[in-house]
Amino acid sequence: MRTLLENLKERFPLGPITEQRPDLVFVTVERSGLRPLLAHLRDREGFTHLVLLTAVDWIEENLFQLTYLVHDRRRGRDIGLRVLVPRDAAEMETIHDLWPTAATYQRELREMFGIGFPGSPRVDEEFILEGWVDLPPYRRDFDTKAFAEEAFAHRPGRETHDPATHMRERLTAQGRAK
Amino acid sequence: MQQDDVVEPRVPVKDELKKRTVKGPDGFEFEVDPIHDYYCDARPEVRPGSYLKIVEDLFNWARSESLWILGFGTGCGAIEMRPLMTPRFDAYRYGIQWRPTPRQANLFVISGYLSVKTLKRVIRSYEQMQNPKYVVGLGSCTVNGGMYWDSYNTIKKLDEYLPVDVYVTGCMPRPEALLAGFEELKRIIRAGKGEGANLYAKNFDWYKANQKRVIHDWDMPDYNW
Amino acid sequence: MTFEWIKIPQSLLTLFIVLNYGLLLTALVQKIAARAGRRHGIPIWQNYVDLLKNYGLRTNITHGVMYYLGPVFRLSGGVGLLLFVPTIYGSEMFSNLSFAGDLILALYFIFFGTLGMALGAGESGHPHAAIGVSRGLSQVTAAELPLALAVFSVALQYHTLSVTDIVAAQQGGVAHWTLVTNPLAVVAGMFSFLGSMMRSPFDVVLAPQEIPIGPPTEYHSSYLALMQTNRAIFPVAKMVIYMNLFFGGASSWAEFCLKIFLIYMVSALVGVVFPRFRVEQSIRWFLTWAVPVGVAAILLV
Numbered sequence: 001m002r003t004l005l006e007n008l009k010e011r012f013p014l015g016p017i018t019e020q021r022p023d024l025v026f027v028t029v030e031r032s033g034l035r036p037l038l039a040h041l042r043d044r045e046g047f048t049h050l051v052l053l054t055a056v057d058w059i060e061e062n063l064f065q066l067t068y069l070v071h072d073r074r075r076g077r078d079i080g081l082r083v084l085v086p087r088d089a090a091e092m093e094t095i096h097d098l099w100p101t102a103a104t105y106q107r108e109l110r111e112m113f114g115i116g117f118p119g120s121p122r123v124d125e126e127f128i129l130e131g132w133v134d135l136p137p138y139r140r141d142f143d144t145k146a147f148a149e150e151a152f153a154h155r156p157g158r159e160t161h162d163p164a165t166h167m168r169e170r171l172t173a174q175g176r177a178k
Numbered sequence: 179m180q181q182d183d184v185v186e187p188r189v190p191v192k193d194e195l196k197k198r199t200v201k202g203p204d205g206f207e208f209e210v211d212p213i214h215d216y217y218c219d220a221r222p223e224v225r226p227g228s229y230l231k232i233v234e235d236l237f238n239w240a241r242s243e244s245l246w247i248l249g250f251g252t253g254c255g256a257i258e259m260r261p262l263m264t265p266r267f268d269a270y271r272y273g274i275q276w277r278p279t280p281r282q283a284n285l286f287v288i289s290g291y292l293s294v295k296t297l298k299r300v301i302r303s304y305e306q307m308q309n310p311k312y313v314v315g316l317g318s319c320t321v322n323g324g325m326y327w328d329s330y331n332t333i334k335k336l337d338e339y340l341p342v343d344v345y346v347t348g349c350m351p352r353p354e355a356l357l358a359g360f361e362e363l364k365r366i367i368r369a370g371k372g373e374g375a376n377l378y379a380k381n382f383d384w385y386k387a388n389q390k391r392v393i394h395d396w397d398m399p400d401y402n403w
Numbered sequence: 404m405t406f407e408w409i410k411i412p413q414s415l416l417t418l419f420i421v422l423n424y425g426l427l428l429t430a431l432v433q434k435i436a437a438r439a440g441r442r443h444g445i446p447i448w449q450n451y452v453d454l455l456k457n458y459g460l461r462t463n464i465t466h467g468v469m470y471y472l473g474p475v476f477r478l479s480g481g482v483g484l485l486l487f488v489p490t491i492y493g494s495e496m497f498s499n500l501s502f503a504g505d506l507i508l509a510l511y512f513i514f515f516g517t518l519g520m521a522l523g524a525g526e527s528g529h530p531h532a533a534i535g536v537s538r539g540l541s542q543v544t545a546a547e548l549p550l551a552l553a554v555f556s557v558a559l560q561y562h563t564l565s566v567t568d569i570v571a572a573q574q575g576g577v578a579h580w581t582l583v584t585n586p587l588a589v590v591a592g593m594f595s596f597l598g599s600m601m602r603s604p605f606d607v608v609l610a611p612q613e614i615p616i617g618p619p620t621e622y623h624s625s626y627l628a629l630m631q632t633n634r635a636i637f638p639v640a641k642m643v644i645y646m647n648l649f650f651g652g653a654s655s656w657a658e659f660c661l662k663i664f665l666i667y668m669v670s671a672l673v674g675v676v677f678p679r680f681r682v683e684q685s686i687r688w689f690l691t692w693a694v695p696v697g698v699a700a701i702l703l704v
Contacts, residue, residue: 129331130295131395137330145328151392153338155322218464225461237459244449244456265441273449281623284460308623309462375461 001025001077004045012037015082026067026080031092034083038068038098047072047079050098053105055113059140062087064115068095085115094120112138195397219399222379225309227370234370241284241310242367243273245360248283250303253290254350255316261353274360280306285363288340290350291319291332294392297339301389304340305402309375312367314359315345324349338388341374414499417490418482418636420656425635426450428664432671439675450635457628466527466621473523474622474629480516481637484509488643491659492570492652506564509644510547510554513599516637517543520618527621535618538682542605545689546598552697553592557648559704560585566644570652580651587700589649593669594693596645598685600638600667602674605685642666 001022008014008027015028029037041047047070056065068081085092094117096103106117107127114136117123126132135142197211213219227234251259262269263276277283280303292300304311315336318324323334336342343366346359366372378385382401390396430450437444446452465471487505491497521540524532558564560581561572573579582589598605619630642663646652650666653659680688 128295130298131393133394134330142330144330147330148323148328148334151330152323152334153388154327155335158322158327160327227461237455240452240455240459244452268437268442268444270437270445271443273446273452275445279620281621282619282627284456308460310460 008037008040011040023077024080025078026082028082028084031083031085034068034081035093035095035098037081038070038095041070041079042098045072046074049073050101051078053095053102053109055109055115055138057087057113057138057140058084059087064090064113066092066109066115090114091116091118094118094123096120112136114139191397192395213397213399217399217402219401221382221401222305222309222375224376224379226376235368238367238370238372241372242364245272245274245285245312245363246277246283247274247285247287248280248303248307249276249278250280250286250300251289252292252296252300253317253319255287255290255319258316258350258353258356259287259289262356267353267357269357269360272357272360272364280304281308283307284310285312285314286340287314287316287356288320288336288342290317291324291326291329292336293331294333295331297333297389298393298398301339301393302398302402307375309379310372311375312343312363312372313340313374314363315342316356316359317351318347318349321345321347333392339385339392341377341385343372343374410500413496414486417497417499418485421485421490421639422632422636424660424663425639426454428639428667429635431664432667435668436671436675450631454628454631457624457631460624463624463626469522469526470621471523471626473520473526474626474633476519476523477516478629478633478636480512480514480519481633481640483515484512485636485640485643487512488640488647489567489570490643490653491656492567492574492647492654494654498567501565501567505566506554506558506569509566510551513550513641513644514543514547516633524618524621529620532618532620535620539618542682542685543599545686546595546605546693548595549591549689549693549697550595550599552694552701553588553595554648556585556588556591556697556700556704557581559701560588566647570647573651577651581649582651585700585704587696587703591693591697591700592645592649594689594696596641596666597670597673598689598693599641600670600674602670604674604677604680606674606679638667639663 001019005014005017005025005027012033013030015030017028018026020026049071051069051071052067053069054067056067058065063084064087066083066085068083069078070081071078083092090113092115094102094106096106096117096119103121103123104127106120107123107125109115110117110120110123111127111129111132129137134147137144137147195212197209199207200210201207228237247259251257261267262274280286284307286300286304286307288300304313313336315321319326319332320336320342323329323332326332327334333339344359344363346355348355351359363372386400427447427450430445430447434444434447486499487501487508489498489501517539521536524536557569561569563569563572569581573581577583619627622630643659645666646659646662650662653662
């Protein structure tokens with residue numbers, strides 16, 4: 001893994017590197033640097049499997065973080081590439097020509113986060129949701145609870161316990177004494 | 179039928195459902211409006227039972243002893259229905275069978291959480307079943323949302339959208355609980371109270387308004403025979 | 404030959420007995436199959452309850468005239484098959500409407516119901532129904548071939564096309580049955596029997612798993628009840644033919660019940676043991692195994 005990272009550093013501009021496990025590292029890269037790096041990893045280094053493509057909403061920094069996790073089957077190692085895109089112009093280059101499966105992930109991200117992937121096949125069709133009219137539901141500024149309370153009829157009489165306090169009250173001595 | 183003007187669909191209609199002009203093989207051009215041409219959208223009617231009480235009682239007994247479940251698993255609870263077919267529980271003993279088509283089934287088990295997308299299919303399937311028909315809500319999710327109480331795409335209260343005869347609570351209920359629920363349903367049917375289909379027909383506008391409030395892309399006729 | 408009006412109520416009585424026997428028999432065989440899977444299975448009266456419930460449903464919808472006629476054709480196929488073949492040999496009362504050339508008519512009636520069903524299910528407009536019908540027709544056609552060969556072989560053997568005469572020729576002990584005198588024809592006939600009973604390994608037509616239930620997908624309430632009635636009558640009627648042609652017929656109702664049950668058990672046992680064939684596999688099976696036996700049966704007579 002070390003030698004691989006050294007190799008990559010010589011060829012590509014890499015951002016901060018997190019070594020999660022001996023066989024798993026995360027590398028932050030620039031938006032424009034992602035595609036050549038992925039192509040290199042796939043064709044030269046044996047990372048032939050796109051494990052997942054997912055997003056994290058860093059609403060405080062006004063950023064979406066896209067994570068491309070690729071896997072090298074032969075040597076049993078993974079690299080996650082992180083790309084940060086601004087939230088208000090959420091758009092990313094499509095990689096469906098590198099991995100056809102990416103098109104499905106991109107459709108999901110388009111629907112759940114509202115991140116655009118121009119040129120990806122069927123990306124603007126609805127994927128899981130049907131007739132969705134609100135904000136993309138995985139964005140953190142979408143208030144799930146308020147939406148659910150407004151959109152659906154509720155049955156009164158429902159009790160909710162916060163799991164942590166509830167279990168503390170049930171399990172600990174002073175909780176039971178109370 | 180008169181148009182329900184409760185909630186107009188806010189989402190554009192799919193291409194294949196749009197009105198269009200088609201040229202037939204014989205050269206004639208004609209207009210096709212799929213939603214109105216391909217489906218019969220007559221409203222459901224309240225169908226009273228037989229005039230003779232004894233005949234109706236006999237039929238009710240037969241209905242209770244011959245529950246045909248529509249094999250439609252909407253959520254995780256579907257996994258609790260499968261063991262009922264196995265030697266351990268063997269629901270066939272009680273006259274319970276699974277039918278793969280809504281036309282032949284008369285019991286709809288809503289098994290677990292019901293997302294809005296599935297609700298649409300459930301309504302279509304339910305409406306294709308023949309009167310009298312029964313609905314069993316399986317699991318807490320159908321009662322009040324269960325663990326999905328704040329989810330953005332699961333409905334919280336099934337009886338807003340379909341007339342429910344029996345709820346089986348639990349997350350998930352065991353197959354024994356489901357069997358007990360079926361026995362309860364049998365008692366209800368034998369007592370002549372399993373009139374969900376007529377209830378649905380009677381309060382049709384109310385149910386439709388509720389359904390359209392959550393299903394935004396309503397691209398089917400109001401009643402799917 | 405003069406027609407006697409008393410034959411009509413007599414035939415209806417036969418029909419009534421066979422209907423009840425068929426309902427109980429199919430439930431019993433289902434119970435036996437369930438026991439093979441260590442289940443209790445349905446109650447023995449379940450078929451009656453299902454019938455009653457389906458007749459008692461309050462709504463039904465139609466897709467057109469042929470859709471309505473489909474179950475009617477199917478039922479008339481079963482009833483016709485039963486009525487034109489003598490049920491109990493030597494009994495004037497239960498010989499029904501049989502006549503000199505009834506064997507040919509019986510062959511026709513076996514196919515008739517399937518054809519009617521094809522028209523009806525086609526009109527229902529459901530794709531699964533259409534798939535099921537095409538599978539059903541191709542499989543039944545393939546299964547019919549060895550049966551036709553076997554029937555011709557038997558007809559050649561006894562120099563008659565009358566079922567009554569064929570049964571008469573087999574009287575006088577097991578040694579006179581076609582089973583002993585012309586075993587190849589019986590084997591070909593029984594192969595075909597397996598194929599036409601809609602049990603595993605030849606139940607791909609109904610295929611509850613992939614094409615939900617096939618031809619009757621759209622059928623419900625009274626239509627379905629008609630078809631269930633037929634499902635009780637038709638197998639028994641078909642087995643009456645087999646019993647008369649191959650197993651010496653029956654001279655009393657007790658013998659009738661026993662023989663029909665045993666013939667049904669052949670199909671049930673095979674069904675419990677073997678998994679399902681696909682359509683092309685089953686057709687190939689009929690053509691490679693059953694048809695040559697049938698041809699040999701004709702050649703060796």
